[in-house]
Amino acid sequence: MAIEDGVYVGMVKAQEIAKGAEDTTLDGEYVAYLGWSGRVILDVDPMEIRRGQLARKSTERDEKERAERARESARLRISMISNSTQEPEWEVESAREDMIEEGGMEASLLDIFGYAKPELLMAFVALIFTILRGLTWPLFSIIYGKLFLVKNSVIRRPGAMRPSRDDYYRGSLLNSLLFLLLAFGSSLTTFASGSLFGITGERMAMRLRMDVFKNIMRQDATYFDDARHNTGALTARLASDAPNVQAAIDQRLAEVMQGFCALVSGMVVAFSFGWNVAPCGLATALLLVAAQSSVAQYLKFRGQKDIETTVEASRIVTESISNTRTIQALCKEEFMYKAYCVAAQEPHKRALVRGLWQALSLALSSSFVVTNFAIAYAFGLWLIQNGWSTPFIVFQVIEALNMASMSLMIAASYFPEYIRARISAGVMFTMMRQRPKIDNMSHQGEKPDIKGDIALRNVYFSYPARRRQLVLHGMNLSAKHGQTVALVGSSGCGKSTVIQLVERYYDALCGTVSIDNYDIRDLSIRYVRDHIALVGQEPTLFNMTIRENIAYGLDSWSQDEIEHAARIANIHDFITPGLLSGGQKQRIAIARAVVRDPKILLLDEATSALDTESEKVVQEALDRARLGRTCLVVAHRLSTIQNVELLW
Numbered sequence: 001m002a003i004e005d006g007v008y009v010g011m012v013k014a015q016e017i018a019k020g021a022e023d024t025t026l027d028g029e030y031v032a033y034l035g036w037s038g039r040v041i042l043d044v045d046p047m048e049i050r051r052g053q054l055a056r057k058s059t060e061r062d063e064k065e066r067a068e069r070a071r072e073s074a075r076l077r078i079s080m081i082s083n084s085t086q087e088p089e090w091e092v093e094s095a096r097e098d099m100i101e102e103g104g105m106e107a108s109l110l111d112i113f114g115y116a117k118p119e120l121l122m123a124f125v126a127l128i129f130t131i132l133r134g135l136t137w138p139l140f141s142i143i144y145g146k147l148f149l150v151k152n153s154v155i156r157r158p159g160a161m162r163p164s165r166d167d168y169y170r171g172s173l174l175n176s177l178l179f180l181l182l183a184f185g186s187s188l189t190t191f192a193s194g195s196l197f198g199i200t201g202e203r204m205a206m207r208l209r210m211d212v213f214k215n216i217m218r219q220d221a222t223y224f225d226d227a228r229h230n231t232g233a234l235t236a237r238l239a240s241d242a243p244n245v246q247a248a249i250d251q252r253l254a255e256v257m258q259g260f261c262a263l264v265s266g267m268v269v270a271f272s273f274g275w276n277v278a279p280c281g282l283a284t285a286l287l288l289v290a291a292q293s294s295v296a297q298y299l300k301f302r303g304q305k306d307i308e309t310t311v312e313a314s315r316i317v318t319e320s321i322s323n324t325r326t327i328q329a330l331c332k333e334e335f336m337y338k339a340y341c342v343a344a345q346e347p348h349k350r351a352l353v354r355g356l357w358q359a360l361s362l363a364l365s366s367s368f369v370v371t372n373f374a375i376a377y378a379f380g381l382w383l384i385q386n387g388w389s390t391p392f393i394v395f396q397v398i399e400a401l402n403m404a405s406m407s408l409m410i411a412a413s414y415f416p417e418y419i420r421a422r423i424s425a426g427v428m429f430t431m432m433r434q435r436p437k438i439d440n441m442s443h444q445g446e447k448p449d450i451k452g453d454i455a456l457r458n459v460y461f462s463y464p465a466r467r468r469q470l471v472l473h474g475m476n477l478s479a480k481h482g483q484t485v486a487l488v489g490s491s492g493c494g495k496s497t498v499i500q501l502v503e504r505y506y507d508a509l510c511g512t513v514s515i516d517n518y519d520i521r522d523l524s525i526r527y528v529r530d531h532i533a534l535v536g537q538e539p540t541l542f543n544m545t546i547r548e549n550i551a552y553g554l555d556s557w558s559q560d561e562i563e564h565a566a567r568i569a570n571i572h573d574f575i576t577p578g579l580l581s582g583g584q585k586q587r588i589a590i591a592r593a594v595v596r597d598p599k600i601l602l603l604d605e606a607t608s609a610l611d612t613e614s615e616k617v618v619q620e621a622l623d624r625a626r627l628g629r630t631c632l633v634v635a636h637r638l639s640t641i642q643n644v645e646l647l648w
Contacts, residue, residue: 134261201250266404
């Protein structure tokens with residue numbers, strides 16, 4: 001390799017010439033690639049290519065920065081008005097935006113119940129208890145009316161007989177016992193309904209989490225390259241969306257069903273006792289509900305306008321914080337402060353007006369019962385004076401409607417959660433049903449005896465996020481069983497991409513990646529990966545013991561296998577409690593690869609992040625680990641590839 005006109009020196013010179021030409025575009029502006037004959041074929045001047053590449057990278061970086069600033073600005077706009085906004089409303093809107101980004105559609109309740117089919121029997125039993133619970137309020141109004149009739153009978157009226165003391169006490173005692181019996185029945189049905197619905201919802205949510213997580217594990221690398229599917233976003237989906245879906249079939253469903261049953265049964269009781277009194281109370285309730293709904297809809301419409309008024313203020317804050325050093329260098333702190341104060345005035349004024357409207361909505365809600373009483377009793381008194389009704393009937397009807405309307409108002413508070421449940425279900429169902437191009441958990445495919453021959457034939461590849469930029473263009477590579485082949489080249493020329501294609505994280509756009517002359521796409525992906533081990537630049541260790549980390553890739557293992565792998569990786573002498581250095585972590589990763597006894601060993605810059613002393617120890621471990629195996633080595637350092645058979 002040190003020979004002045006040797007192959008390695010020639011390749012290094014070629015890489016220097018071709019530096020910047022490794023990202024071939026597909027739009028026809030230029031084509032540049034490193035020919036496998038050792039010559040560099042360029043259609044344009046290399047400096048022009050370099051300038052084009054730098055321009056593209058700068059554009060991509062600017063786009064990422066603009067996107068990040070836009071997200072921060074959006075969060076700031078919402079936070080500026082969140083203190084004057086009903087929280088559930090904004091949570092629903094946020095969930096709907098997430099659903100649209102994920103490409104899902106709002107799920108119907110039938111979709112949710114269809115998924116919850118294993119829990120429907122328990123939900124049906126819970127529904128029966130919920131209906132019985134909903135009947136308690138109308139029954140309460142009937143007993144309350146009977147008690148009113150007993151108490152009213154003691155009032156002396158001309159020409160009317162007063163009941164005996166025994167009849168009075170007997171009636172009072174009977175109604176009191178009925179109240180106790182109703183209380184016991186209400187507590188029993190409430191407990192049964194809540195607990196059964198709670199168990200049903202929790203079981204469904206747990207099953208949904210597991211199904212979604214299982215499908216996430218199926219996804220290929222393309223799925224995780226999407227910014228929407230970063231670790232935080234997927235973790236948040238499992239943590240928050242599953243409980244949101246649970247709202248459609250847990251205690252909150254019990255509250256809604258109980259309110260609906262109470263409303264229907266209350267109206268039946270009211271019209272049964274006084275058909276001429278009930279319409280007045282019902283009309284009053286509907287009028288107040290319509291007024292409150294109108295105010296709520298206006299607040300929702302106004303909320304969109306409120307967000308628009310915060311754009312300028314949020315832009316100033318975002319730019320000021322992201323460009324702090326520039327602002328300080330230009331002494332523009334006072335200018336930005338004054339600009340923000342001016343921009344924040346309009347959102348502040350609109351927030352004050354919004355507060356008044358919200359106060360009106362709260363006032364309507366608070367006055368609902370009293371206003372309903374006032375109008376209904378006034379109308380009832382007019383009916384009594386004209387002889388069209390009696391005090392008992394008026395009291396009975398108004399109490400029945402009042403109990404029903406109060407139950408409905410309690411249930412209405414859960415409606416936003418139902419909307420959020422349908423939206424979250426749309427997101428979760430989309431994630432659960434998404435099928436990857438490469439199924440990581442599939443057992444389908446051929447399972448031949450693998451020796452370890454690797455070949456790439458005329459392979460073209462570009463990453464899904466950058467389809468217009470080829471990373472590999474007509475690449476050919478061959479590594480026989482037992483050979484160590486080094487992939488060298490400048491950053492971005494596709495060395496690590498070859499490793500990922502052999503691991504089948506991605507599939508080539510054109511051409512064939514084969515193992516032992518079998519197209520890798522025809523082989524069982526799990527079977528292939530069982531015969532491949534990868535050691536990367538930054539080793540990933542799990543929160544386990546060293547022994548458990550070494551054995552992580554095995555279904556079953558023995559102590560002798562662990563110790564043998566530890567000796568090969570030069571870690572047998574330092575396995576003691578304490579913090580691990582970078583070199584020690586890398587050697588544990590090597591032991592984890594060796595203990596699987598792979599046919600193919602992939603080393604992706606395994607020593608590039610280590611100091612000289614650690615590199616020497618790790619390199620010795622790698623040299624022992626690759627004996628008898630096909631090995632692909634990606635490296636920049638000459639020391640890493642001194643003992644390889646082929647350079648590519």
